[in-house]
Amino acid sequence: MSLASMLSSKGPSGFGYASTAEDVTKGLDLAGKHVLITGSNSGLGLETARVLAMRGATVIGTARTVEKGRDALAPLGGKTIPVAMELSEPDSVRACVRAVRALGVRLDAVIANAGIMALPNHEMLHGVEKQLFTNHVGHFIFVNGLIDTLASDGRVVILSSGAHKNAPAAGIELDNLSGERDYRAWKAYGQAKLANLLFARSLAQRLAGSGRVANALHPGVIATNLGRHMSAVTRMGLLAVGPLFLKTVGEGAATETWAAVHPDAAKVNGEYLSDCNIATSSAQGQDKGLAEKLWVATEAIVARVGGPA
Numbered sequence: 329m330s331l332a333s334m335l336s337s338k339g340p341s342g343f344g345y346a347s348t349a350e351d352v353t354k355g356l357d358l359a360g361k362h363v364l365i366t367g368s369n370s371g372l373g374l375e376t377a378r379v380l381a382m383r384g385a386t387v388i389g390t391a392r393t394v395e396k397g398r399d400a401l402a403p404l405g406g407k408t409i410p411v412a413m414e415l416s417e418p419d420s421v422r423a424c425v426r427a428v429r430a431l432g433v434r435l436d437a438v439i440a441n442a443g444i445m446a447l448p449n450h451e452m453l454h455g456v457e458k459q460l461f462t463n464h465v466g467h468f469i470f471v472n473g474l475i476d477t478l479a480s481d482g483r484v485v486i487l488s489s490g491a492h493k494n495a496p497a498a499g500i501e502l503d504n505l506s507g508e509r510d511y512r513a514w515k516a517y518g519q520a521k522l523a524n525l526l527f528a529r530s531l532a533q534r535l536a537g538s539g540r541v542a543n544a545l546h547p548g549v550i551a552t553n554l555g556r557h558m559s560a561v562t563r564m565g566l567l568a569v570g571p572l573f574l575k576t577v578g579e580g581a582a583t584e585t586w587a588a589v590h591p592d593a594a595k596v597n598g599e600y601l602s603d604c605n606i607a608t609s610s611a612q613g614q615d616k617g618l619a620e621k622l623w624v625a626t627e628a629i630v631a632r633v634g635g636p637a
């Protein structure tokens with residue numbers, strides 16, 4: 329496919345590579361809807377919050393502190409509620425679950441958007457490689473802690489990445505969740521993003537038939553703060569070729585926004601999305617056996633760090 333046709337092509341949803349979060353919500357009145365977004369103070373989460381609030385939704389947005397969330401969300405106007413959550417700290421995640429539950433609302437969508445990428449050096453949290461813990465285990469506690477507050481047609485949207493294809497040969501190294509053996513930054517990020525995808529697949533199976541759905545997605549490649557751990561050379565290289573293939577933040581936020589609120593996505597369950605359409609993940613990303621093993625291993629980690637929310 330040529331670059332020009334990639335940029336202009338649209339899939340069965342009527343949206344495509346260049347659709348923005350504003351495009352996919354055009355004409356939607358989201359008044360009365362409650363959407364929870366993790367990592368709402370930056371990048372794709374902030375843009376998703378902006379557009380959903382503009383369309384009338386109440387946006388409950390997590391940031392590491394309430395002040396950080398308020399500083400980001402208040403200028404958006406509309407109805408926004410900042411809540412604090414540090415994903416790397418289970419106590420903070422559980423406290424955030426309690427704070428959201430205390431709002432007493434039914435959640436129409438939960439978007440597990442926050443994440444970190446490609447830490448140059450090996451780091452661990454609670455005995456687990458840091459990207460896997462932050463991106464996956466933190467969200468596993470968070471989403472499962474709120475699942476019964478989802479509306480009867482509520483949606484869970486989990487940010488994975490095309491980088492899930494960089495996961496190690498085993499997909500998830502269940503015998504090396506600490507990452508101590510042979511740490512490589514992109515492999516570890518790939519594993520964490522594969523874990524996000526497999527979590528969505530497993531959750532979708534558990535939700536099947538309930539009216540609620542769960543999906544994972546690749547948002548595109550977008551210059552956000554996510555690249556903060558990349559070397560200056562890699563970042564400059566990306567920015568140099570950026571205009572050729574980087575999405576804008578509006579385009580990058582489109583798929584999560586579509587999955588969370590577009591009527592056509594209401595019945596889509598257990599899929600991997602890209603450019604606002606169903607896409608094909610790696611074979612590892614479709615491995616139900618691996619997804620179940622990850623679920624069991626994650627439950628064991630959660631039990632070790634103080635239990636579910």
Ligand SMILES: NC(=O)c1ccc[n+]([C@@H]2O[C@H](COP(=O)([O-])OP(=O)(O)OC[C@H]3O[C@@H](n4cnc5c(N)ncnc54)[C@H](OP(=O)(O)O)[C@@H]3O)[C@@H](O)[C@H]2O)c1
Nearest residue numbers: 367370371372414415441442443487489549550552553554
């Ligand atoms: N940008 C891309 O090209 C791309 C491609 C594929 C997938 N994704 C995925 O898209 C999602 C959003 O990324 P982005 O590009 O918007 O990145 P971003 O601008 O760096 O935003 C990430 C958000 O996650 C939050 N976060 C990170 N670590 C956290 C922690 N320990 N506790 C609580 N919050 C934490 C950040 O908070 P702080 O601001 O306080 O750090 C920020 O709000 C990520 O899951 C990423 O993996 C992005």
